[in-house]
Amino acid sequence: MEIRDLYRDVILDHNRSPRNFGRLDPADAEAVGHNPLCGDSLSVTVRFEGDRLSELRFNGQGCAISVASASLMSEAVSGRPLGEVEALYREVHALLTEPAHVPGIPLGKLMALAGVREFPARVKCASLCWHTLHAALTRPAHPSAAPAVSTE
Amino acid sequence: MSATLPLPATGYADANGRLCAERVRADFPILGREVHGRPLVYLDSAASSQQPRAVLDAVERYVTTTHANVHRGVHVLSQDATAAFEGARETVRRFINARSTREIIFTHGTTEAINLVAQAWGGAQLRSGDEVLITHLEHHANIVPWQMACARAGATLVAAPLTPNGELDVEAFAALLVPRTRLVALAHVSNALGTVLPVADLIALAHARGVPVLLDGAQAIAHQRVDVQQLDCDFYAFSGHKIYAPTGIGVLYGRESLLAAMPPWQGGGDMILSVAIERSTFNELPWKFEAGTPNISGAIGLGAALDYVDTLGRERVAAHEQMLLQIATARLREVPGLTLIGTARDKAGVISFTLAGIHPHDVGTILDREGIAIRTGHHCAMPVMTYYGLPATVRASFGCYSTAADIEALLAGLQRVREVFA
Ligand SMILES: Cc1ncc(COP(=O)(O)O)c(C=O)c1O
Numbered sequence: 029m030e031i032r033d034l035y036r037d038v039i040l041d042h043n044r045s046p047r048n049f050g051r052l053d054p055a056d057a058e059a060v061g062h063n064p065l066c067g068d069s070l071s072v073t074v075r076f077e078g079d080r081l082s083e084l085r086f087n088g089q090g091c092a093i094s095v096a097s098a099s100l101m102s103e104a105v106s107g108r109p110l111g112e113v114e115a116l117y118r119e120v121h122a123l124l125t126e127p128a129h130v131p132g133i134p135l136g137k138l139m140a141l142a143g144v145r146e147f148p149a150r151v152k153c154a155s156l157c158w159h160t161l162h163a164a165l166t167r168p169a170h171p172s173a174a175p176a177v178s179t180e
Numbered sequence: 181m182s183a184t185l186p187l188p189a190t191g192y193a194d195a196n197g198r199l200c201a202e203r204v205r206a207d208f209p210i211l212g213r214e215v216h217g218r219p220l221v222y223l224d225s226a227a228s229s230q231q232p233r234a235v236l237d238a239v240e241r242y243v244t245t246t247h248a249n250v251h252r253g254v255h256v257l258s259q260d261a262t263a264a265f266e267g268a269r270e271t272v273r274r275f276i277n278a279r280s281t282r283e284i285i286f287t288h289g290t291t292e293a294i295n296l297v298a299q300a301w302g303g304a305q306l307r308s309g310d311e312v313l314i315t316h317l318e319h320h321a322n323i324v325p326w327q328m329a330c331a332r333a334g335a336t337l338v339a340a341p342l343t344p345n346g347e348l349d350v351e352a353f354a355a356l357l358v359p360r361t362r363l364v365a366l367a368h369v370s371n372a373l374g375t376v377l378p379v380a381d382l383i384a385l386a387h388a389r390g391v392p393v394l395l396d397g398a399q400a401i402a403h404q405r406v407d408v409q410q411l412d413c414d415f416y417a418f419s420g421h422k423i424y425a426p427t428g429i430g431v432l433y434g435r436e437s438l439l440a441a442m443p444p445w446q447g448g449g450d451m452i453l454s455v456a457i458e459r460s461t462f463n464e465l466p467w468k469f470e471a472g473t474p475n476i477s478g479a480i481g482l483g484a485a486l487d488y489v490d491t492l493g494r495e496r497v498a499a500h501e502q503m504l505l506q507i508a509t510a511r512l513r514e515v516p517g518l519t520l521i522g523t524a525r526d527k528a529g530v531i532s533f534t535l536a537g538i539h540p541h542d543v544g545t546i547l548d549r550e551g552i553a554i555r556t557g558h559h560c561a562m563p564v565m566t567y568y569g570l571p572a573t574v575r576a577s578f579g580c581y582s583t584a585a586d587i588e589a590l591l592a593g594l595q596r597v598r599e600v601f602a
Contacts, residue, residue, distance in 0.1 A: 030549075031545075031546055031549045031596075031600060032600070034545065035542075035546075035600050035601075040600075040601065065557060068541075068571055068572075090539065091539035091540075091541035091542050092538075092539060092542045092601075093541075093542070147545060149545065150541075150545060153541065
């Protein structure tokens, strides 16, 4: 495994210029995720249109892997039916953790994260945004009681 | 029975009396291994140091020839094991110049030592309205036990602030020493910044007000001479695994008068003289605070490690690490975009830094691929990170086996980091 298998051009690009960075205000749902290992935290805000996730923004500080993963996620899920978002969540989880996982649905640019599973210490960095989104979708937002998730 | 093997006491110093790190390295088997096909460059001794042959051999010899439970049997093994274990206590006493082995309590590390004081001393002494004074650069091990003790007593935990270069603001510290202050608990050396605190002055300030002082010596013990009588501290805590001994063994030094007045903290075997169902009488110091079968082989390993450090020469090791600190500071300052975090005038061999636009976690992963082990994160000192407004830093730290070549490898590794992120 070469270091560039982890830091692929797509990852470096999304780290340098994160897409959909910021907050949606008002949002239909939100959650905050923490990675206590590196002290990073990430917030995800989303809006719905019917049963679609119409828009997502993320905010926070993190390593290149966590920022790029969140940025890629924001592109991948925007405009998708919630059922597909859930399926993507499961596929990405498998991609990050299962050796030689063959995705059941096309993952497009998310495949750039395939190198992460060879770097076990970094899997949580890539999965934090997905766990945070999952938390936001399974509980709607009350500004004072946004669910908090942790990768630990 | 002596717990240590004789060492060839030659070759550790060069003609000028300086530490010969190459000779030292030969004593540490792990330094011969490769990581990701590269020679290991170990720059994480502040998290845990490696163990020399002398320690491994002492532990193996104990296990293969002597092991039995201590303070119990009439048989030879138990008597020899007890002699070796208590011999290690005497080695610790001598190493930190305590007055008596009654003042040396074995724990499993710094964390347990501080918890012992927070619970036993704090439980008996802290009252509602009292204050415990710490600093903003403490390791979580010297924060959380006090939070818990204060919460139980209705007391308040107060932290003295830092200056921008990572020193303690001594004036502010003095102003926070008030009649309500019941205890001061301080790092001797900061693990996140490398700052050496002016502990002699701080202890004098506290004692002038009749306030006892606990020093968290986890980062100091291996890197400078620690003499508890000269320091005049009331408690001193350290971990074996930061001074070339195994994990799971540590020490609490306590002034005898304070320890004698403290109730035991854990109950069980070894800490009692007699037990009836109605009541028990507690053992004498130091065993009053050592309930249950102790980490015997760990204590023997610790004794061997302290003897090893004395064989190298504590002043020699300290001078070597200061030289490395100077080289590393100068070399790292040349790296574009690099900011040193913690530039106190008096520092130990710990260097924290950030690289502009590159998260420490990414730096750590790329360096790891080059065989370089450094620490990234908040270093269990989140209030320090908050003070600097950073989530994390990269930290390189030195031990007696570190060399200028390790620093050059780190520099080359950082160049690689910058290439990947170019
Ligand atoms: C300053 C300081 N205090 C306390 C500790 C805790 O030591 P241990 O985990 O060995 O109990 C450490 C370890 O990193 C430390 O650096």
